[in-house]
Amino acid sequence: MNLLRLSINLLRRDWRAGEWRVLLIALMLAVGSISTVGLFADRVRIALQQEASSLLGADLRLASTRPLPPAYRAAALQRGLHVVETATFLSMVTTTQKNLLAEIQAVEEGYPLRGKILIDDGSGTGARTLSSPSPQPSPVKGEGGNSGEGSIGSSIPARGTLWADSRLMRRMGLHLGDEVGIGALRLRLAAHVVRDVDQSVGFFSFAPRVLLNAADLPASGLVQEGSRISYRLLVAGDAVQVAGLRAWLQERLGVGERLEDVRDARPEIRNSLERAEHYLGLAALTAVVLAGVALALAARHFITRHLDTCAMMRCMGAAQAQVLRIFLYQFLLLGACAVVLGCLLGYASQAVLVQSIESMRESALPPPGWMPLWQAAASGMALLLGFAFLPLWQLKSVSALRVIRRELGAPEARTGMMYASGASVLCGLFLWQAGSLKLGLTVLLGLFGGVLLFGLLAWLAVRALAVLSLPARRYALVNLARHGRSNAVQIVALSLGGMALLLLTFVRADLLENWRTRLPPDAPNRFIVNIQPDQRAALQDFFVRQQLPAPKLFPMVRGRLIAINQHTVSGDDYTDHRSRELVEREFNLSWSDRLPVGNELVQGAWWDREQKQLSIEEGIADRLNIRVGDTLTYEAAGARFSAKVANLRKVQWDSMRVNFFVVAAPGMLENFPASYITSFYLPPDKAAVGDALLKAFPGLLLIDTEAMLAQVRHTMDQIAQAVSAVFLFTLLSGLAVLYAALLATQDERLHQAAILRTLGADSHYLRRLHLTEFAVLGALSGLFAAAGAAVLGWVLAYQVLQIPYHPGVMLWLAGLGGGIVTVTLAGWLVTRRVTQVPPLHLDFLH
Numbered sequence: 001m002n003l004l005r006l007s008i009n010l011l012r013r014d015w016r017a018g019e020w021r022v023l024l025i026a027l028m029l030a031v032g033s034i035s036t037v038g039l040f041a042d043r044v045r046i047a048l049q050q051e052a053s054s055l056l057g058a059d060l061r062l063a064s065t066r067p068l069p070p071a072y073r074a075a076a077l078q079r080g081l082h083v084v085e086t087a088t089f090l091s092m093v094t095t096t097q098k099n100l101l102a103e104i105q106a107v108e109e110g111y112p113l114r115g116k117i118l119i120d121d122g123s124g125t126g127a128r129t130l131s132s133p134s135p136q137p138s139p140v141k142g143e144g145g146n147s148g149e150g151s152i153g154s155s156i157p158a159r160g161t162l163w164a165d166s167r168l169m170r171r172m173g174l175h176l177g178d179e180v181g182i183g184a185l186r187l188r189l190a191a192h193v194v195r196d197v198d199q200s201v202g203f204f205s206f207a208p209r210v211l212l213n214a215a216d217l218p219a220s221g222l223v224q225e226g227s228r229i230s231y232r233l234l235v236a237g238d239a240v241q242v243a244g245l246r247a248w249l250q251e252r253l254g255v256g257e258r259l260e261d262v263r264d265a266r267p268e269i270r271n272s273l274e275r276a277e278h279y280l281g282l283a284a285l286t287a288v289v290l291a292g293v294a295l296a297l298a299a300r301h302f303i304t305r306h307l308d309t310c311a312m313m314r315c316m317g318a319a320q321a322q323v324l325r326i327f328l329y330q331f332l333l334l335g336a337c338a339v340v341l342g343c344l345l346g347y348a349s350q351a352v353l354v355q356s357i358e359s360m361r362e363s364a365l366p367p368p369g370w371m372p373l374w375q376a377a378a379s380g381m382a383l384l385l386g387f388a389f390l391p392l393w394q395l396k397s398v399s400a401l402r403v404i405r406r407e408l409g410a411p412e413a414r415t416g417m418m419y420a421s422g423a424s425v426l427c428g429l430f431l432w433q434a435g436s437l438k439l440g441l442t443v444l445l446g447l448f449g450g451v452l453l454f455g456l457l458a459w460l461a462v463r464a465l466a467v468l469s470l471p472a473r474r475y476a477l478v479n480l481a482r483h484g485r486s487n488a489v490q491i492v493a494l495s496l497g498g499m500a501l502l503l504l505t506f507v508r509a510d511l512l513e514n515w516r517t518r519l520p521p522d523a524p525n526r527f528i529v530n531i532q533p534d535q536r537a538a539l540q541d542f543f544v545r546q547q548l549p550a551p552k553l554f555p556m557v558r559g560r561l562i563a564i565n566q567h568t569v570s571g572d573d574y575t576d577h578r579s580r581e582l583v584e585r586e587f588n589l590s591w592s593d594r595l596p597v598g599n600e601l602v603q604g605a606w607w608d609r610e611q612k613q614l615s616i617e618e619g620i621a622d623r624l625n626i627r628v629g630d631t632l633t634y635e636a637a638g639a640r641f642s643a644k645v646a647n648l649r650k651v652q653w654d655s656m657r658v659n660f661f662v663v664a665a666p667g668m669l670e671n672f673p674a675s676y677i678t679s680f681y682l683p684p685d686k687a688a689v690g691d692a693l694l695k696a697f698p699g700l701l702l703i704d705t706e707a708m709l710a711q712v713r714h715t716m717d718q719i720a721q722a723v724s725a726v727f728l729f730t731l732l733s734g735l736a737v738l739y740a741a742l743l744a745t746q747d748e749r750l751h752q753a754a755i756l757r758t759l760g761a762d763s764h765y766l767r768r769l770h771l772t773e774f775a776v777l778g779a780l781s782g783l784f785a786a787a788g789a790a791v792l793g794w795v796l797a798y799q800v801l802q803i804p805y806h807p808g809v810m811l812w813l814a815g816l817g818g819g820i821v822t823v824t825l826a827g828w829l830v831t832r833r834v835t836q837v838p839p840l841h842l843d844f845l846h
Contacts, residue, residue: 003322007329010309014330024338026298031342031380032349033290038372040350057112058084058234059242062249065256068231076245081237084108086214089229091222093164093210094181098172102164104182104222106214107156113236117155117211118195119163122176157213161190167704168208171691183220187212258581292383292426293493299388310398327392335384339377346376379429386425423448450791451492454784458491461780491781498785498819499792502811524656524679526690527703531676535697542696543680546689551680554658557589557672559636564626566633579623588677589634591664598655604628604647607665613646615663621648634662636672643668656705767828774827775820782819786812 014020062072068085076083086107093102157163162182164174169192174180178189196209217223235242249259306327313323350368463481528551531539536553543550561583563569571580595606602618616626626632626645633642643664651659658679682689690702753766761769790807797805 003325004329007326007333010326011330011333020302020334023295023298023302024334026294027335027338027380027384028342028345030292030295030383031339031376032345034379035343035346035373035376036349038376039346039368040354042372043350043354043368058114058236059239059261060235060246061260062233062235063258063260064231064254065229066231068233068257072233072249075248076233076235079237079241079245081235081241081245082110082113084110084113084234086111086232086234087217087223087229088232089222089227091182093168093172093208095172095174095178100168100172100208102168102208102210104210104212106212106217108214109156111156111234113234116195117163117193119191119193121191157190157211159213159215160187161213162187163191163193163211164189165193165196165209167690168210170687171208171694182210182212183222185212185216185220187216289426290496292387292429293496295383296387297490297493303392307398314398323398324392328389331384331388331392335381338384339380342380343373343376347373382425382429386421389421450788451496454495454788455488455492458488458780458784462487462491462776465776487777491777491784494777494781494819494823495784495788498781498815498822499788502785502789502815502818522681524681525704525706526682527658527677527679527705528693529675529677529701529703530699531678531697532699533674533676535700536676539697542693546686546692548680548682548686548689551678553676553678554592554660555590555669555674556660556677557636557669557674558586559589559634559662559672560586561624561632562635562640563633563642564624565631569624574624576623582620582623587634587662588660589636589662589664589669590660591666591669593666595649596657596659596663598652598657598659600650602648602650604645606647608646611646611665612641612643612668613665614643615647615649616645617651617659617661618648619651620661621645636669639672641668770827771824774824777827778820778823779816780819781823782815782817783812785819786815789815 011020062068073083073085084107086105088103088105090101091104092099093104162180164180168174169189172180174189176189176192179186180189181187193209193211196211223229235245246259246261253259310323310327313326318326347368465481528539531553539553540550561569569583571584574580574583593607595601606615607613614632616632621627628645628648630645631642632645633640646665649663653659656679658677690704694700694702756766756769786807790811793805793807
């Protein structure tokens with residue numbers, strides 16, 4: 001008979017008998033979890049990147065101090081990308097009574113390409129949002145359409161008008177409809193810009209901002225030879241085409257030209273995006289592990305229940321290879337079915353998920369692509385073969401004697417090879433799903449070490465309880481010890497499921513709350529630059545008079561790196577554009593006798609007072625290939641100095657405090673010309689203090705970072721909601737583990753119950769026996785789940801979110817109590833019929 005046809009017939013028979021239930025559910029949930037995490041994480045990752053891209057107003061921005069070659073724009077258009085150009089410069093805005101230095105930005109029709117401009121034009125309808133259509137649907141709210149605002153031209157000021165931000169209107173006492181002058185132009189103030197996009201990447205946007213139509217710019221008379229104007233080419237569209245354009249432009253950049261995307265922007269935004277990607281990647285890893293455990297338990301259950309079938313086939317003359325192929329065909333057919341169902345489940349689940357979260361629903365996330373589904377399907381088949389092929393190999397060796405000797409179990413298997421097979425599949429999937437080699441290896445090694453440790457502790461605990469138990473419960477605990485190895489595996493499997501539950505509830509809530517507290521409501525939202533030494537005391541007195549806490553002032557010296565270990569450095573020494581830019585520009589150097597707040601030493605030690613030493617931020621050190629012990633030479637104010645690198649620091653850029661790439665030891669920079677910088681929190685009800693500060697100290701630069709701060713908070717909220725949702729599907733895998741772990745021992749309990757009922761045990765005795773066993777299993781698995789959740793929470797806190805984390809007592813109480821209740825209840829539901837069915841029927845069911 002054709003083996004494939006026989007496999008299909010056997011599969012159909014086992015399907016009706018429910019034999020494939022556990023394996024199908026486990027594999028379907030495995031693929032469903034992986035596809036859900038993959039689809040959702042991919043959509044959220046794009047959305048977060050595009051959300052942060054609203055800071056630039058585009059996916060890619062090319063900036064230059066000279067007019068950009070027309071070939072750049074033509075190359076972008078040839079790739080089907082949407083393009084606009086802007087020109088930005090500083091100029092005086094004048095009225096009949098006042099004048100003020102402002103940042104003027106002339107924009108073309110179609111601006112902005114990403115994000116929204118929120119304006120109030122005095123129409124009585126309040127602030128309204130303007131956006132321009134992109135060439136394709138965009139995953140950020142309001143992009144990919146005008147949200148009902150009409151044509152492209154509605155997104156920029158009309159000819160003869162301008163839009164101004166609140167700082168300019170407040171400082172000049174302007175109202176909508178007033179006429180202001182910019183160069184030779186006389187323009188009417190048509191709208192108040194409530195929220196803008198395309199902010200500067202650095203802290204250069206210190207002046208109030210004005211938007212005007214690029215068609216009005218030539219008439220201003222301000223564009224002349226030698227004018228200090230920043231020309232920008234904004235590009236948005238398909239991510240692949242944008243990446244191709246970036247690579248093309250990278251090879252042709254001239255002097256003064258630089259490319260910027262969101263990852264070249266402020267470190268605050270970049271860090272939030274990187275942490276979001278790592279957190280979502282770790283959620284996918286957890287789902288993969290739990291799915292693999294559930295699948296391994298289900299495969300073991302299936303093999304045990306088909307030993308008799310294999311023995312009958314051998315009696316009827318089937319060769320070992322034929323038996324293997326029959327069951328391999330069944331597994332592959334079931335795997336294909338489960339993969340399809342799992343992908344459909346994942347697709348539907350992520351769609352429901354997006355619709356159930358208000359911020360995600362309003363953000364108009366992009367439709368999911370096919371790649372996460374292919375990855376999920378490949379992962380599912382890899383899990384199936386990795387955990388089921390070697391157990392299938394056992395079936396071909398089942399002895400025909402089992403037909404008359406039921407005590408013969410499965411043939412001896414090479415347990416080490418079975419574990420190695422599953423571990424190798426998990427390793428491959430880990431490194432694939434993590435997106436970060438460091439993150440994947442860290443979690444993978446920690447997981448394997450934890451599983452081995454928990455397995456050993458579970459085996460020792462079960463045996464110890466059997467010795468120390470009270471006589472009333474002795475049999476239940478001795479029975480657990482008798483099958484110590486299998487119960488240890490079951491405890492570890494239940495622990496992984498419980499860990500997912502605890503991660504979803506207690507640990508996730510604690511981590512996200514701690515992360516949010518890194519950016520408290522009173523985080524600094526103003527920077528003051530260019531404070532002169534003789535102004536320090538007066539500035540401190542000003543804050544006291546305004547009833548605001550006096551901020552700490554930090555010294556700052558401008559210097560340029562010219563040599564590393566006596567080797568002169570230049571931009572030509574580096575292929576990376578960002579590295580070249582760092583070498584060619586001046587740094588802000590500072591000095592301090594102690595480690596700055598929010599900084600952490602990652603290598604080296606703090607100052608040795610007897611030497612000239614420097615402390616370098618680890619990111620810039622990595623870019624410029626600087627190591628501890630290197631000698632750096634800087635040029636500041638026409639003089640040079642050299643010092644050794646004493647340590648590398650990790651800086652919390654998203655703290656919004658004053659931070660420096662380079663900090664010197666005391667006694668090195670005090671004789672160089674220095675100014676001071678500080679940051680402080682200005683409450684909304686004291687916004688006028690900023691104007692008073694500039695009137696009292698006209699030479700200071702007051703930088704308003706409130707918009708950037710709001711963007712960081714919004715990104716963090718989006719990440720928090722995304723993480724909460726993704727871990728819901730990790731929970732599904734945890735429940736699959738729980739279900740598979742309990743069903744894996746069901747047949748053994750049925751057989752044991754038949755023997756006890758034959759020997760006179762009543763239903764109450766069996767119920768107490770089972771409940772005691774499940775309570776012990778639940779208690780041990782709950783404790784191990786709490787320990788695993790605490791360790792994984794620590795990894796998330798320190799390696800991903802970079803925040804302190806201390807698990808509370810409730811985590812352990814919930815793990816212990818929840819493990820006992822959940823496992824006992826689930827076990828009773830699975831085995832409750834055992835106490836109600838006669839012994840003969842129990843043996844028949846087995």
